[in-house]
Amino acid sequence: MGLFGTNGVRGKANEKITPSLAMDIARSLGKYMKGEGTIAIGKDTRISGDMLKSAAIAGALSAGLEVIDIGTAPTPSIQYYVRDYADAGIVITASHNPREDNGIKLIAGDGTEFSREGEAEVEKIYFAKDFTPANWDQTGNLRKDLSANNYYINGIINAVDSKRIQKKGFRVAVDTGCGAGSLTLPFLLRRLGCEVITINAQPDGTFPWRNPEPTPDVLGELIDIVKNYGADMGVAQDGDADRAVFIDENGNFIDEEILLAMLGKHILNIKKGPLVTPVSSSKRLLDIAKENGVEIVWTAVGSINVARKMMEIGAVYGGEGNGGLIFPEHQYCRDGAMACAKLLEIMASGVKLSEMAADVPKYSNFKTKVRCKNLLGTMEAVKKEILRKENNVDTTDGLKIWRDEGWLLIRPSGTEPIIRIFAEAENDEQAIRLMKEGEELVNQYNK
Numbered sequence: 001m002g003l004f005g006t007n008g009v010r011g012k013a014n015e016k017i018t019p020s021l022a023m024d025i026a027r028s029l030g031k032y033m034k035g036e037g038t039i040a041i042g043k044d045t046r047i048s049g050d051m052l053k054s055a056a057i058a059g060a061l062s063a064g065l066e067v068i069d070i071g072t073a074p075t076p077s078i079q080y081y082v083r084d085y086a087d088a089g090i091v092i093t094a095s096h097n098p099r100e101d102n103g104i105k106l107i108a109g110d111g112t113e114f115s116r117e118g119e120a121e122v123e124k125i126y127f128a129k130d131f132t133p134a135n136w137d138q139t140g141n142l143r144k145d146l147s148a149n150n151y152y153i154n155g156i157i158n159a160v161d162s163k164r165i166q167k168k169g170f171r172v173a174v175d176t177g178c179g180a181g182s183l184t185l186p187f188l189l190r191r192l193g194c195e196v197i198t199i200n201a202q203p204d205g206t207f208p209w210r211n212p213e214p215t216p217d218v219l220g221e222l223i224d225i226v227k228n229y230g231a232d233m234g235v236a237q238d239g240d241a242d243r244a245v246f247i248d249e250n251g252n253f254i255d256e257e258i259l260l261a262m263l264g265k266h267i268l269n270i271k272k273g274p275l276v277t278p279v280s281s282s283k284r285l286l287d288i289a290k291e292n293g294v295e296i297v298w299t300a301v302g303s304i305n306v307a308r309k310m311m312e313i314g315a316v317y318g319g320e321g322n323g324g325l326i327f328p329e330h331q332y333c334r335d336g337a338m339a340c341a342k343l344l345e346i347m348a349s350g351v352k353l354s355e356m357a358a359d360v361p362k363y364s365n366f367k368t369k370v371r372c373k374n375l376l377g378t379m380e381a382v383k384k385e386i387l388r389k390e391n392n393v394d395t396t397d398g399l400k401i402w403r404d405e406g407w408l409l410i411r412p413s414g415t416e417p418i419i420r421i422f423a424e425a426e427n428d429e430q431a432i433r434l435m436k437e438g439e440e441l442v443n444q445y446n447k
C-alpha cells in the first residue's frame with residue numbers, strides 16, 4: 001500500500017500521523033525538489049497541528065528548503081498562497097475526518113494538489129529513507145507570514161461581482177464547525193455586505209460541538225437558525241474548508257449532486273465552455289451541458305484529476321458531487337468559500353436557493369458496496385464480462401456502463417478491499433434494479 005491515499009496521508013494523530021512521519025515526508029519533498037526553492041506550510045485547527053507543522057518545518061529546513069510558516073488557514077487559502085508565493089506547499093489537515101485524526105497533503109507550485117506521479121516520487125524517497133541533508137551552511141531559513149487568509153479573501157472578493165452582492169445585504173447563517181473556515185468565511189461574508197450569524201466559529205481543534213464533516217444530521221442548529229432568523233442561506237464547512245454545504249432559505253439541506261448541477265447551470269448562463277466532473281457524478285451536469293451545447297469531460301475520481309483536466313481544456317466550471325467545487329476565475333482547487341460567494345452572486349440576480357435547487361434535472365441515486373477477497377481478480381473478471389456484454393462502457397475509473405435509463409459504476413476502493421457500486425436512473429425502481437445488477441455481477445466473481 002502506498003503512503004498517500006486519494007487525499008494525502010490521514011490517520012489518528014500521534015499514532016499513525018506522527019512528528020517523525022511529518023518530518024520525513026518534508027525531507028522527502030525536499031529531496032524531490034533537489035533542496036532548492038521555497039515551500040509554504042500551513043495547518044487546519046486540529047490540536048496536533050502545531051506538533052506536526054513544527055516537525056514538517058524542521059524536515060524541510062534540513063533538506064535545504066526555504067520555509068514560510070503561514071499558520072492556520074483553510075486548504076484553499078494555502079493553495080492560493082502557494083500558487084503566488086511558493087514553489088510547493090504542505091498542508092497539515094485531515095479534512096473532514098473525525099476529531100482524533102490528522103493528515104499531510106502536498107501542494108504543487110501552481111497551487112493544485114500534487115499529481116499522483118509526484119506523490120509516487122516522494123513516496124519512493126520516503127520508503128527508501130533516501131534523504132539528502134543539506135550541508136551545515138545550506139540548511140533553510142524560516143519566516144512567518146500570516147497574510148494568507150486575507151490574501152485569499154481578497155482574491156474571492158475580486159473574482160465575483162462583489163458590488164452586486166453587497167447591495168443585497170443577504171442574511172447568512174454560518175457553521176464553520178470550529179475548523180479553518182472559521183478564520184475566513186464569516187469575514188468574507190461580512191465584506192460581501194452580508195449580515196452574518198455564526199455558530200462554531202471559534203477555531204477549536206477539539207471540535208466541541210460537531211465532527212468536522214458537515215453531514216445533514218449534524219446541522220440541526222444551523223437549520224434552526226436559518227428558519228428562525230429568516231436567513232437567505234445557511235452554509236457549513238468541513239475541517240479544512242475546501243468544501244461547503246448549503247441550506248436553502250426554507251431550511252432544506254441541498255444535496256451535493258444538486259449543488260454541483262445548479263451552479264453549473266447558472267455559470268453556463270453567463271459563460272459558455274466545457275465542464276469537467278468525475279465519472280462518479282450525477283448525469284444532471286451532462287443534461288445541463290447538452291442543453292447549453294457545451295462539452296462535458298468525465299475524469300477519474302479525485303479533485304486533482306478534475307482540476308488538471310479543467311486547466312488542460314479551459315473549462316468554465318468543474319467539481320465533484322461531494323461539495324468540492326472548482327471555479328477557474330479564482331483557482332484550480334476545491335474551494336468552499338468561493339462556492340459560497342458564487343452562489344450569493346447568482347442569488348443577487350433575484351433567484352432564491354430553493355428555486356435554484358428545484359430547477360435541475362431529477363434522478364434517483366443508489367449505492368452499495370461488496371467486500372472482496374481478491375479485489376483486483378474480481379475487478380478483472382467483472383471487466384471481462386462487462387466488456388463482452390455491454391456496448392457503452394467508460395473505463396476511465398472502474399467500469400461505468402451507460403444505459404438508456406441511466407448508468408451503473410463499479411469501482412474498486414483505493415484504500416479498502418471493497419468494490420463500490422453506484423447507480424443512477426430516472427426513478428428509484430430503475431436505479432435499484434441497476435444497482436442490484438451490479439451487485440450480483442460482482443458477487444458472481446467474488447471468489
Ligand code: MG
Pocket residue numbers: 095096238239240241242243
Ligand atoms: Mg476538506
